[in-house]
Amino acid sequence: MSSVRLRLDGSPVELEAASSTSLLRALRDAGHTKAQGACEQGECGSCLVRIDGVVQNSCLVPATICEDANVETVASLLNQDLADAFARHGAVQCGFCTPGFVVAAEAALASAESLTYDTVRERLAGNICRCTGYHGIIEAVLEVSQRRREANQ
Amino acid sequence: MTTHSPSSTRFGTVIRPDVPPKIAGEFEYSNDVRIPGMLFGATKRSPHAHARLVAIDTSKALAMSGVHRVFTHEDVPEGRLLGHITHDQPVFVLDVARHEGEPVAFVVADSQERAWQALEAIDVSWQPLEPVTTIEDALTKDPIHPQGTLIRELLIERGDDAVGEVVVTGTWETGRQDQLFLAPESAVAYPSADGGVTLILATQDLHTDQQQLCAVLNLPPEKVHLINSGIGGAFGGREDITLQAHLAIAALALGKPVKTTYRRSESFLAHPKRHPAFMRYRLGAKSDGTFVSLEVSIDLDGGPYASTSGPVLGSACYFSAGPYRIPRVRVHGRAVRTNNPVSGAMRGFGAVQACFGIESTIDLLASKLGIDPVEIRRRNVLVEGDPFPTSGQRFEDQTDLRELIDRCMALELPSSPATLDLDLPGGTGRTLMGSAVSRGEGFALGVKNHLYGEGVPETSWAKLTREGNTIIVESSASECGQGIQGVLDRIVRTEFPECEVRFAVPSTWMQYSGSSSASRQSWMSGSAVLGAAQKLKSQTSSGDEPESAEFEYRAPATYRGDPTNGTGDIHVSYMFVAHRARVEVDTELGLIRVAAISTAQDVGRVINATEIRGQILGGIAQGVGFAINEHLDTPSGLAANNSLTDYLVPTAADMPLVVIDVLEQPDPRNPLGIKGVGEPSAVSSTAAIANAIRQATGKPITRVPVRPSDIALAN
Ligand code: FES
Ligand code: FES
Numbered sequence: 001m002s003s004v005r006l007r008l009d010g011s012p013v014e015l016e017a018a019s020s021t022s023l024l025r026a027l028r029d030a031g032h033t034k035a036q037g038a039c040e041q042g043e044c045g046s047c048l049v050r051i052d053g054v055v056q057n058s059c060l061v062p063a064t065i066c067e068d069a070n071v072e073t074v075a076s077l078l079n080q081d082l083a084d085a086f087a088r089h090g091a092v093q094c095g096f097c098t099p100g101f102v103v104a105a106e107a108a109l110a111s112a113e114s115l116t117y118d119t120v121r122e123r124l125a126g127n128i129c130r131c132t133g134y135h136g137i138i139e140a141v142l143e144v145s146q147r148r149r150e151a152n153q
Numbered sequence: 154m155t156t157h158s159p160s161s162t163r164f165g166t167v168i169r170p171d172v173p174p175k176i177a178g179e180f181e182y183s184n185d186v187r188i189p190g191m192l193f194g195a196t197k198r199s200p201h202a203h204a205r206l207v208a209i210d211t212s213k214a215l216a217m218s219g220v221h222r223v224f225t226h227e228d229v230p231e232g233r234l235l236g237h238i239t240h241d242q243p244v245f246v247l248d249v250a251r252h253e254g255e256p257v258a259f260v261v262a263d264s265q266e267r268a269w270q271a272l273e274a275i276d277v278s279w280q281p282l283e284p285v286t287t288i289e290d291a292l293t294k295d296p297i298h299p300q301g302t303l304i305r306e307l308l309i310e311r312g313d314d315a316v317g318e319v320v321v322t323g324t325w326e327t328g329r330q331d332q333l334f335l336a337p338e339s340a341v342a343y344p345s346a347d348g349g350v351t352l353i354l355a356t357q358d359l360h361t362d363q364q365q366l367c368a369v370l371n372l373p374p375e376k377v378h379l380i381n382s383g384i385g386g387a388f389g390g391r392e393d394i395t396l397q398a399h400l401a402i403a404a405l406a407l408g409k410p411v412k413t414t415y416r417r418s419e420s421f422l423a424h425p426k427r428h429p430a431f432m433r434y435r436l437g438a439k440s441d442g443t444f445v446s447l448e449v450s451i452d453l454d455g456g457p458y459a460s461t462s463g464p465v466l467g468s469a470c471y472f473s474a475g476p477y478r479i480p481r482v483r484v485h486g487r488a489v490r491t492n493n494p495v496s497g498a499m500r501g502f503g504a505v506q507a508c509f510g511i512e513s514t515i516d517l518l519a520s521k522l523g524i525d526p527v528e529i530r531r532r533n534v535l536v537e538g539d540p541f542p543t544s545g546q547r548f549e550d551q552t553d554l555r556e557l558i559d560r561c562m563a564l565e566l567p568s569s570p571a572t573l574d575l576d577l578p579g580g581t582g583r584t585l586m587g588s589a590v591s592r593g594e595g596f597a598l599g600v601k602n603h604l605y606g607e608g609v610p611e612t613s614w615a616k617l618t619r620e621g622n623t624i625i626v627e628s629s630a631s632e633c634g635q636g637i638q639g640v641l642d643r644i645v646r647t648e649f650p651e652c653e654v655r656f657a658v659p660s661t662w663m664q665y666s667g668s669s670s671a672s673r674q675s676w677m678s679g680s681a682v683l684g685a686a687q688k689l690k691s692q693t694s695s696g697d698e699p700e701s702a703e704f705e706y707r708a709p710a711t712y713r714g715d716p717t718n719g720t721g722d723i724h725v726s727y728m729f730v731a732h733r734a735r736v737e738v739d740t741e742l743g744l745i746r747v748a749a750i751s752t753a754q755d756v757g758r759v760i761n762a763t764e765i766r767g768q769i770l771g772g773i774a775q776g777v778g779f780a781i782n783e784h785l786d787t788p789s790g791l792a793a794n795n796s797l798t799d800y801l802v803p804t805a806a807d808m809p810l811v812v813i814d815v816l817e818q819p820d821p822r823n824p825l826g827i828k829g830v831g832e833p834s835a836v837s838s839t840a841a842i843a844n845a846i847r848q849a850t851g852k853p854i855t856r857v858p859v860r861p862s863d864i865a866l867a868n
Contacts, residue, residue: 038335041798088168092176094386130771
């Protein structure tokens with residue numbers, strides 16, 4: 001076991017990790033539970049975080065290479081307009097997938113491209129939701145994309 | 154996506170109380186729970202589908218640092234069995250393992266990682282036995298379980314001897330679908346001061362879990378308590394005991410809190426799945442398409458333990474004739490033990506398989522007679538006063554089925570020009586050559602009961618306490634994500650518009666509300682909460698003192714079928730839904746894309762339109778998966794695809810466009826007029842897609858999920 005120091009949502013944290021420990025597991029073992037682990041195989045996106053600006057499945061990233069990294073979860077990436085839109089559009093049922101979708105959605109919204117129904121689906125295709133049938137999530141992201149664009153004009 | 158908004162709702166649309174914390178990542182699920190000083194467990198499982206246990210050597214594991222104890226069958230007195238209807242399942246393998254993944258030991262260590270490492274150090278010697286993996290073998294070979302091969306057999310017989318001039322036959326088969334709730338099983342148990350134990354877990358039914366734990370621990374209910382933490386989806390997969398007994402035994406023996414969380418690969422093996430069904434249909438009609446007779450046989454692969462196989466078989470048989478007028482019906486059903494994974498409850502509960510059987514057979518008849526498939530259904534659906542085709546129960550105060558069909562067909566199926574590669578059959582795999590895309594449309598009608606039925610007594614309790622301007626709701630109904638707390642919240646707010654509503658954490662300290670299954674909670678616990686609210690209102694308030702009112706709602710009675718012919722007043726009431734699907738199929742490669750679905754569903758009365766839409770869309774997503782992908786393959790009884798890499802569920806890219814129409818024909822049997830909404834979307838979406846694939850390809854399509862070889866290689 002070695003210790004890994006990094007910034008998590010703006011605060012310094014110290015994690016314990018063996019060379020085989022994923023960032024997801026190291027975070028969760030230390031009680032930081034904003035990222036979930038539904039597969040720990042890179043298939044579901046429930047563990048998505050942003051590491052030094054890059055969105056990654058934290059179940060696939062060894063914790064030990066995250067020394068000094070800046071790790072961001074839903075706690076620092078969620079904007080209120082997206083939270084409101086998720087709630088209004090029925091984007092959440094059990095909610096286990098939601099923090100991962102928020103990270104994927106904010107990344108899509110932050111990119112320069114203007115989002116369409118098809119591009120949103122493509123950008124969210126790495127995340128699994130078993131409850132909602134996705135349309136609520138897609139509509140919420142499209143609405144926020146539209147509003148942010150209007151606000152920026 | 155368009156939703157035709159329901160005409161009226163006195164409840165308005167508001168946001169569920171659990172949703173904002175879920176979005177912020179602040180909602181606590183059972184795997185987030187931490188108790189100071191807790192230890193961690195891991196489950197050693199049988200690698201064989203069928204094997205005699207020869208010996209367990211735990212010495213190497215116990216010698217590892219950080220390992221506290223290994224529990225096996227020796228820690229459970231003989232004869233204490235699990236099972237929520239039939240007690241037939243040992244806590245740990247006793248003498249014979251009967252399915253892959255059956256628990257044989259539970260090791261407790263300082264960390265989850267250490268517990269997993271210790272699993273490798275437990276030596277179990279097995280003498281492999283021939284696994285029984287087909288219905289045919291199960292019925293001809295020696296029983297694999299002392300309670301015999303048949304978990305349940307059901308015969309339903311109604312009507313005269315007529316057959317009909319035109320007869321079609323079909324043989325249909327369905328796959329083994331996993332609920333795939335997103336949060337793998339996780340719970341923590343801790344000893345209590347009175348010598349009892351408390352579990353913080355994620356279950357659909359607190360009190361049924363409690364009963365089973367009391368039986369295996371030999372403790373009274375006052376000493377065994379369960380508290381629901383956040384539940385990350387369920388869909389029937391959290392009705393049975395998985396980790397609960399292991400944790401309780403370990404916490405009691407060690408005097409410390411013990412937690413475990415399953416990995417996805419073992420989650421697939423641990424909880425019961427949707428029953429694979431093998432069905433034969435013979436439908437007779439007049440030449441004008443009027444149905445005359447139906448003969449059905451349904452065999453369900455139950456796996457080795459009963460779980461809910463009995464009632465699932467009941468549901469499959471009673472809904473095997475759909476919602477149609479058929480004067481002569483004969484159904485023979487069997488639920489059979491095999492060494493495949495255990496089967497049990499999943500959204501739609503037997504009615505999904507039966508729907509695929511009857512709706513496929515009707516399409517064969519329509520095509521033989523040259524009658525439009527929607528029209529033939531329209532002519533034959535039940536109308537007021539008819540006997541239900543299987544049970545003979547009088548059809549009254551139910552959905553106008555012709556209107557339901559017409560409303561579904563009136564919706565325009567959106568056409569989606571394929572602008573993206575992922576909009577072609579083959580999806581994100583992008584293997585399409587583009588030369589051979591055929592389109593097809595299919596229609597299916599779905600029916601299932603809400604509430605338990607078959608004579609199972611059914612109640613739900615609720616208590617409301619008013620403290621100043623706050624109403625505290627106590628209900629032990631499990632919030633699995635389906636939104637029951639949102640429904641109860643709405644009902645209380647409607648009665649007390651000036652009050653804030655808060656929920657006490659559901660636990661066994663509260664009285665029984667029953668399982669969050671069978672699309673029953675809005676009806677059952679909604680009625681209980683309404684009763685308590687009305688009682689509270691009628692009490693004269695003294696002002697400052699907190700005031701409470703409790704109410705137990707009792708559902709209308711149902712009855713077990715007549716032992717000779719299976720008929721009777723089996724169900725309280727039914728839910729109805731119609732689906733129309735459009736598919737695009739690459740006939741050369743056998744790849745399918747479900748392009749669009751329209752659906753009409755009678756919800757009785759809308760309480761929260763957004764949430765109803767969510768249930769409809771979510772069920773369709775699972776129906777799409779079941780139609781074209783989802784099957785846990787188990788050659789020789791061993792799972793071949795128990796990971797999210799190999800068991801594929803629909804993503805946002807695979808989800809069809811959906812148009813929805815919601816009918817509100819209130820059910821007079823409950824005070825709110827509501828109908829269950831959880832299951833119907835999963836009942837007939839799969840059958841509609843299969844019918845569309847048959848239409849697009851001209852291939853027989855006799856099983857779901859449809860495999861590429863069923864199209865590209867079929868005659
Ligand atoms: S847990 Fe990381 S992708 Fe599923
Ligand atoms: S809301 Fe349950 S998995 Fe998405």
